[in-house]
Amino acid sequence: MAQKPSIPKGTRDFSPIEMARRNYIFDTIREVFKLYGFKQIETPAMENLSTLMGKYGEEGDKLLFKILNSGDFLRGADKALVENDDYVHLTSQICEKGLRYDLTVPFARYVVQHRNELQFPFKRFQIQPVWRADRPQKGRYREFYQCDADIVGSDSLVNEIELLQLVDEVFSRLKINITIKLNNRKVLAGIAELIGAPEKIIDITVAIDKIDKIGIDNVNAELRERGLSDEAIVTLQPILAIDGSISERLEQLESLLATSEIGALGVKELREVVSGVEVLGLRATLDLDVSLARGLNYYTGTIIEVKAQDVVIGSITGGGRYDNLTGVFGLSGVSGVGISFGADRIYDVLNALDLYPDEAKDSTRVMFVNFGVAEAGTSMKMLKELRNAGIAAEIYPDAAKMKKQMGYADALAIPFVAIVGETEMTQNKMMLKNMVTGEQSLVSVEEAIEIIKK
Amino acid sequence: MAQKPSIPKGTRDFSPIEMARRNYIFDTIREVFKLYGFKQIETPAMENLSTLMGKYGEEGDKLLFKILNSGDFLRGADKALVENDDYVHLTSQICEKGLRYDLTVPFARYVVQHRNELQFPFKRFQIQPVWRADRPQKGRYREFYQCDADIVGSDSLVNEIELLQLVDEVFSRLKINITIKLNNRKVLAGIAELIGAPEKIIDITVAIDKIDKIGIDNVNAELRERGLSDEAIVTLQPILAIDGSISERLEQLESLLATSEIGALGVKELREVVSGVEVLGLRATLDLDVSLARGLNYYTGTIIEVKAQDVVIGSITGGGRYDNLTGVFGLSGVSGVGISFGADRIYDVLNALDLYPDEAKDSTRVMFVNFGVAEAGTSMKMLKELRNAGIAAEIYPDAAKMKKQMGYADALAIPFVAIVGETEMTQNKMMLKNMVTGEQSLVSVEEAIEIIKK
Numbered sequence: 001m002a003q004k005p006s007i008p009k010g011t012r013d014f015s016p017i018e019m020a021r022r023n024y025i026f027d028t029i030r031e032v033f034k035l036y037g038f039k040q041i042e043t044p045a046m047e048n049l050s051t052l053m054g055k056y057g058e059e060g061d062k063l064l065f066k067i068l069n070s071g072d073f074l075r076g077a078d079k080a081l082v083e084n085d086d087y088v089h090l091t092s093q094i095c096e097k098g099l100r101y102d103l104t105v106p107f108a109r110y111v112v113q114h115r116n117e118l119q120f121p122f123k124r125f126q127i128q129p130v131w132r133a134d135r136p137q138k139g140r141y142r143e144f145y146q147c148d149a150d151i152v153g154s155d156s157l158v159n160e161i162e163l164l165q166l167v168d169e170v171f172s173r174l175k176i177n178i179t180i181k182l183n184n185r186k187v188l189a190g191i192a193e194l195i196g197a198p199e200k201i202i203d204i205t206v207a208i209d210k211i212d213k214i215g216i217d218n219v220n221a222e223l224r225e226r227g228l229s230d231e232a233i234v235t236l237q238p239i240l241a242i243d244g245s246i247s248e249r250l251e252q253l254e255s256l257l258a259t260s261e262i263g264a265l266g267v268k269e270l271r272e273v274v275s276g277v278e279v280l281g282l283r284a285t286l287d288l289d290v291s292l293a294r295g296l297n298y299y300t301g302t303i304i305e306v307k308a309q310d311v312v313i314g315s316i317t318g319g320g321r322y323d324n325l326t327g328v329f330g331l332s333g334v335s336g337v338g339i340s341f342g343a344d345r346i347y348d349v350l351n352a353l354d355l356y357p358d359e360a361k362d363s364t365r366v367m368f369v370n371f372g373v374a375e376a377g378t379s380m381k382m383l384k385e386l387r388n389a390g391i392a393a394e395i396y397p398d399a400a401k402m403k404k405q406m407g408y409a410d411a412l413a414i415p416f417v418a419i420v421g422e423t424e425m426t427q428n429k430m431m432l433k434n435m436v437t438g439e440q441s442l443v444s445v446e447e448a449i450e451i452i453k454k
Numbered sequence: 455m456a457q458k459p460s461i462p463k464g465t466r467d468f469s470p471i472e473m474a475r476r477n478y479i480f481d482t483i484r485e486v487f488k489l490y491g492f493k494q495i496e497t498p499a500m501e502n503l504s505t506l507m508g509k510y511g512e513e514g515d516k517l518l519f520k521i522l523n524s525g526d527f528l529r530g531a532d533k534a535l536v537e538n539d540d541y542v543h544l545t546s547q548i549c550e551k552g553l554r555y556d557l558t559v560p561f562a563r564y565v566v567q568h569r570n571e572l573q574f575p576f577k578r579f580q581i582q583p584v585w586r587a588d589r590p591q592k593g594r595y596r597e598f599y600q601c602d603a604d605i606v607g608s609d610s611l612v613n614e615i616e617l618l619q620l621v622d623e624v625f626s627r628l629k630i631n632i633t634i635k636l637n638n639r640k641v642l643a644g645i646a647e648l649i650g651a652p653e654k655i656i657d658i659t660v661a662i663d664k665i666d667k668i669g670i671d672n673v674n675a676e677l678r679e680r681g682l683s684d685e686a687i688v689t690l691q692p693i694l695a696i697d698g699s700i701s702e703r704l705e706q707l708e709s710l711l712a713t714s715e716i717g718a719l720g721v722k723e724l725r726e727v728v729s730g731v732e733v734l735g736l737r738a739t740l741d742l743d744v745s746l747a748r749g750l751n752y753y754t755g756t757i758i759e760v761k762a763q764d765v766v767i768g769s770i771t772g773g774g775r776y777d778n779l780t781g782v783f784g785l786s787g788v789s790g791v792g793i794s795f796g797a798d799r800i801y802d803v804l805n806a807l808d809l810y811p812d813e814a815k816d817s818t819r820v821m822f823v824n825f826g827v828a829e830a831g832t833s834m835k836m837l838k839e840l841r842n843a844g845i846a847a848e849i850y851p852d853a854a855k856m857k858k859q860m861g862y863a864d865a866l867a868i869p870f871v872a873i874v875g876e877t878e879m880t881q882n883k884m885m886l887k888n889m890v891t892g893e894q895s896l897v898s899v900e901e902a903i904e905i906i907k908k
Contacts, residue, residue, distance in 0.1 A: 005505055005563040005783045008551050011498035013564055015571065016578070019494040035841050037818040037848030040473040044465035044597050045499060045553075045583065046519075051459055065500075068520045068549055070587040074541045082536045087528045095522055097462050099499075109459040110467055117469070119865045121851055124470070129499065133524040143498050156851040158830055165838070279831065280838055329459045364491040376612055377733065384619070384734055387489050394491030397575055397610040411573045412493075 010134070010142030021356055022145075025174070025346055026127055029147050032170045036162060038125040038149045043106040045129075046097045053098075055105045055328065063133045065142075066095040099131040103148045104325075104338070111152060112329040120153030139314075141344065150338030152325060157269060159337045160302045160321065161276035167306060167317060167339060168277075168284045174346065175355050177309040178316070179285040183292035184270050185299045185320070187253065190263015191239055191290070194256070195232040203228070208240060208291035216240060239290065246274055246288050253290070266301075273302060285309070294318055302337060311352045316345045365452055366416040367409045368395040368430075369402065379420045382430055382445050389449045409435060416452055464588070464596030475810055476599075479628070479800055480581055483601050486624045490616060492579040492603045497560040499583075500551045507552075509559045509782065517587045519596075520549040553585040557602045558779075558792070565606060566783040574607030593768075595798065604792030606779060611723060613791045614756045614775065615730035621760060621771060621793060622731075622738045628800065629809050631763040632770075633739040637746035638724050639753045639774070641707065644717015645693055645744070648710070649686040657682070662694060662745035670694060693744065700728055703742050720755075727756060739763070748772050756791060765806045770799045819906050820870040821863045822849040822884075823856065833874045836884055836899050843903045863889060870906055 007013060014022060033040075046067060053061055073094040081090040100106050103126045111118065127147045136142055149166065151159045164180060171178045192201040203226040207219050214222075219240070223233050242252040250271055257263030274286065284306075292303050301321030308316055319339035326334045350356055366386060368379040379395055386393045396405045409417050419431040424442065432448050433440040443451065461467060468476060487494075500521060507515055527548040535544040554560050557580045565572065581601045590596055603620065605613045618634060625632045646655040657680040661673050668676075673694070677687050696706040704725055711717030728740065738760075746757050755775030762770055773793035780788045804810055820840060822833040833849050840847045850859045863871050873885040878896065886902050887894040897905065 005567050006502065007498055007505075007563075007567075008500050008502055011500060013498070013568065014496040015568070016493035016495060019496060023494070035844070035846050037821075037846060039470035039817075040477070041470060042468040042473060044461055044467070045585070046462050046465055046597065048460065048462055051461075062524070065524075066522045067553075068522050068545065070516070070519075072539070072541050074536060074539055074544070079536055082528060082533055085526070085528055087526050090528070091522065099521075109461075113459050113461075114467065114469070119862055121862075123848065131499070143500065151851065154851040156824075156853075158824070158834075158849060158851040161834070162849070162851075169841075276831075276834075280834060363493075367491075370610075370612070377730075380612075380615070380730075380734060387623075390489070392489050392491060394577065395612060395616070397605065397608040397612040397616075399610075408573055408575075 008142070010136030010140075012141060012143070021350065022343065022347060024356060025343055025350070026145075026147065028173050029170055029341055029343075030125070030127060032166055032173065033125040033149050035169070036123075036149075036166045038123045041107075041110060041124050041126055042128060043100065043103075043110055043126070045099055045131075047100055047106055047109065049092070049096060049098045051109050052101060052105060056101055060101060064101055065099040065131045065133050066091055067097040067099070069094055069096055100128075101132055102130050103128060103146045103340075104150075107148070107150060108326045109329060111334065112326045112331045115331060121151050121159075122153055123149070123151045125149040139344070139348065145343045147341040147343055148338060150336050152334050152336035155321075155323075155335040157272050157276065157302075160273045160304075161280070163319065163337060163339045164273070164277045164282065164304070165280060167304070168282050170341065171306070172283050174350065176316075176346070176349055176353070177284075179287050179307050179309055180282075181287045181289040181292050181305040181307070182270060182273065183289055183303040184266040185301055185303060186262045186266025186269065187257065187290060188266075188293065190257040190260035190266055191236070193260045193263060194239075195228070195235045197228060197232050200226065200228055200232075202293070204236070205291055205293040209293075211240065211291070242290070246286060249288050250274070253288075269301060294320060298322055300324075300335075304339065308349045311349050313345055313349055313352070315342070316349060317341045363412055364392045364394050364414050366391060366393040366418055366432075366448075367405075367412075367414045368393070368418045368420065369405050370396040370399045371421055372399045375420050375422070375425060378425045378428075379418070379430075382418070382420065382448075385445045386449060386452070389453070391449065391452055416448075418448065462596070464590030464594075466595060466597070475804065476797065476801060478810065479797055479804070480599075480601065482627050483624055483795055483797075484579070484581060486620055486627065487579040487603050489623070490577075490603075490620045492577045495561075495564060495578050495580055496582060497554065497557075497564055497580070499553055499585075501554055501560055501563065503546070503550060503552045505563050506555060506559060510555055514555060518555055519553040519585045519587055520545055521551040521553070523548055523550055554582075555586055556584050557582060557600045557794075558604075561602070561604060562780045563783055565788065566780045566785045569785060575605050575613075576607055577603070577605045579603040593798070593802065599797045601795040601797055602792055604790050606788050606790035609775075609777075609789040611726050611730065611756075614727045614758075615734070617773065617791060617793045618727070618731045618736065618758070619734060621758070622736050624795065625760070626737050628804065630770075630800070630803055630807070631738075633741050633761050633763055634736075635741045635743040635746050635759040635761070636724060636727065637743055637757040638720040639755055639757060640716045640720025640723065641711065641744060642720075642747065644711040644714035644720055645690070647714045647717060648693075649682070649689045651682060651686050654680065654682055654686075656747070658690070659745050659747040663747075665694065665745070696744070700740060700742050704728070707742075707744070723755060748774060752776055754778075758793065762803045765803050767799055767803055767806070769796070770803060771795045817866055818846045818848050818868050820845060820847040820872055820886075820902075821859075821866075821868045822847070822872045822874065823859050824850040824853045825875055826853045829874050829876070829879060832879050832882075833872070833884075836872070836874065836902075839899045840903060840906070843907070845903065845906055870902075872902065 077093040129143050129145050131143050192198040207222045211219050220233055242249045254267045294303050299320035300323040303320040305315045306317035321337040323335050325336050370376050383393050415435055417433045424430055429442050429444055432443050531547040583597050583599050585597050642655055646652040661676045665673050674687055696703045708721045748757050753774035754777040757774040759769045760771035775791040777789050779790050824830050837847050869889055871887045878884055883896050883898055886897050
C-alpha cells in the first residue's frame, strides 16, 4: 500500500529556511508597495478558460493548466473528437477552468468586473503564484510567484517616475545593486517608421539586442536575413551606434528621430522620466537601451527592465506602460503602467551574494529543556511569560535524553536554552545558556527576558 | 470580441478592504504560530493524484479538482472508456495531477519525502489555499485558506497544552470570546466498548451531538433506529446524563468508564490536558463534550473544537491527535497533534461583531494634490521624505480638477491631504489638511511627519 511520495515536476516544497528567506523578499516588496500607496488585491487561482484563452498567444494557450470539469465531464462532449484524436477541441468541451498564467490578465478581468466599485486611478498590488505548463529547467518552474504593482486609469508620466523610485527602494532595502534599463515603445515605432519597415520592428529589436554578444557585423547580417533592405540597414546604423551618457544618447536619438512624430514623442517621454527620477535621486544605475522590447505587442510607452549588477542572471524585474489593458474585456481607454518583481530570480541573487539578514532566519529564540512533568510545569509558566514579552519560545515536548534535546536546539539554531531542574524550580529561576558563547547563568524570568531581547 | 468577464462559481476576488481584513487575521495567527516556535512551510498547489486519491474517502475523491495532462492527453488513453461513458477510469488516464484538498495530506507527504532533513519533533505551520469541487453555498467556497499548525514526532500531552494555549492567544488577540470543546477518541472507544457495540461509535456520536437540539427521548429513538439494542441504550443513559463542571464530569466519566482500559486512559489524558491548561490560565471557556468526534477515523486521542460565544456560526477552529499521519506513505509511528484555523469563518465572526481594528484598514496616510509639472516636482521631493520616514504616501498622478482629486482621497479614506501650490512652493512648505477634522495648516516636511505620525 505504501507509496513513495513525490511532487509534480517543476513544482517545489519550501522548507522553513526557504520560507523565511522568501518571506523576507515578499515582506520587503509588500512594505514598499504600501509605502507608495498601492492596495493589495487577490484573485482566484482558477479563472474561466474564456478569460485566459487567446491572451498569451497560441503558445500560451498550450501552456495553460486546464482543470477537468467535475462529475461526468464526457456528458455533452462530442465523442467524434476522441475518434479523430482532436484533443484541442475536446479540451474546450471537457474543461471550463484553468489556472492563472500571470497576474495581468486576472487584474484586467478584475478591473472590468469591479469597475463600478473602483476609484481611478487605481493603484493595486498583487502577490500570488501563477502556473505554466512549461518544460521545467534550472530556474524555470511550473509554479512560481509574481509580485505586481500597477496604476491604471492615468497616463501621467508621474506614475513611471513613482514606479522607478519604488523599484530603487525595493532593491536598496534588499541591498542588491541594480541597473535599470529604460526604453519607450514609441521610440521603437519611430525607428520602424524611419527605416520604412514598421512590420519588422520585432526582428529589429531581437537583432539589436544581440549587439553586445555577436557584434555589429553579425547583427547586420541577421537583419538582412530577416528581410531588411540594404537601405533600411544603412539607415539603422547611426541608431545602433548611439553612445555616451543617457542625456547624450537622448540627444542623438532626438536628432535621429526628428522626422518621426511618434519617435520624437517617445524621446520626449524618456527625457521627462529620466529627468524626473534624476532630480529625486536614484541609487540604481540608469541606462537607456533602444533594444529593450519585452513583449512588444503589449507595451505602448515606457519599457523598464532591471538587472542585478553583481551576479549574472536574467532580468529580475520588468514592466512598462500599456494603453489598452482591458479592451479585450470590453472596457477601452484604460491606460496603465506596471512593474513585476521576479521573486524566484531575486531569491537566487540573494543566495548567490549571501545577502540575507539574520532576521530572515526567523527561528525560535529560547528552548526549555524538558525534565519531566513537574519541571515542565514550572517551565511552561516561565515560557508563557517569555511569550507574553514577545519572545518566540518553545519547550521540548518529551522528557527525552538531554543530548537529544540539546541536539534539537542546536540543529534549529535556537540561540538560548533554558534549563529548569529541581534546584532551579525551588528558586523559581532558570539556568539560561547562550548556545553561541556557551555562557550560562541562573536568572529570573525578568532577567532572562532582558538578556534574550538584547 | 468583448466578453463580459466573470470568475468560476464558488471562487472570490478580494478587494483592498477585504485583503486588509484577511491579512489582519493571517498576520495575527502567523505571529502567534511563530511565538510558539512553529516553522512555516509551503507545498505546491498541485500534487500528484496518487498522493491525493483515496485519502478523503470516495466522496473526497470526487471533490478533487483534477488537472488535464498537457499536450495530447488522449495519447495512450483507452478510447473504449469514452464509448462506455466510464469517465471515472478515463480521468485517471488523462489526469496525473490535482489541486490540494487540504493541508494535512500534503504535510504528511512532505514529512515522508523530507524526513531525513527534518528535526523531530517537527513543529510546522502552513497557511495556503485549498480547493474543493463542492457545491458552493453561503459560507462554503471552492477555494479557501487553511491555517494549520502541527507537531509531529511526539506523543507528549505537553503538545496539546501548548496548542490550547496557542488557540487561546490567537482569539484573545482577535478579541473573540470563545468556548473550546474537548473530547478524547479513547473515551469514545471506551463508551463503544462499554455498550458492546464498537462498530456503532459513529452512530452514537452523531445521535449524542443532537441532544441539545432534539432532546434525550428523540436521541434514544434515533439510536434505536440506528440499530442499537435496548440494553446498549440503557447502558448509555448515564453517559448522556453527565453534568456539572468539567472536573465533576470527568469524575462521573471516570467511574462510568472504569471497566474499560482504553476509556480510562482517555479520561486520564483529558484530566492531564485540562489541569495543564488550567494551571497556566486560559481566557477561553473550556468545555467537555463527549459527543465531539470531528472525523473520527482520523483522530486517535485529544479532539478539539472552538466556537465563538457571541455569534451563531459553526466551529471556527478544530484539531486533535492522530497516531499514524504518514503510514499511508510508508512511514509509520509518526504521532502528531494539530490545529486548523478556519480563516473564512473567523472573517465572518469579526465582520458580524465589527471587531476590526483601525490598522486593518491599512490605507495611504497622505495624498499630495497635483497642480501641474512644477508643483508636482516639489511635491514629489516632499513625498520622498515622508516615505523615508515610513509614512505611506502618494501623489495624485494627473493635474485633474481639485474636486476630483479630493474625491479620490475621500473615497479611499486617506486621512491627510497635502497641497503644494505656488505659494507653498516658494516657502518650501505644504498646506496639510486633516480630512477628518477639516483643520489645515502650513507646515514644513518635518512638521508634517510629526503631525501625521501622531
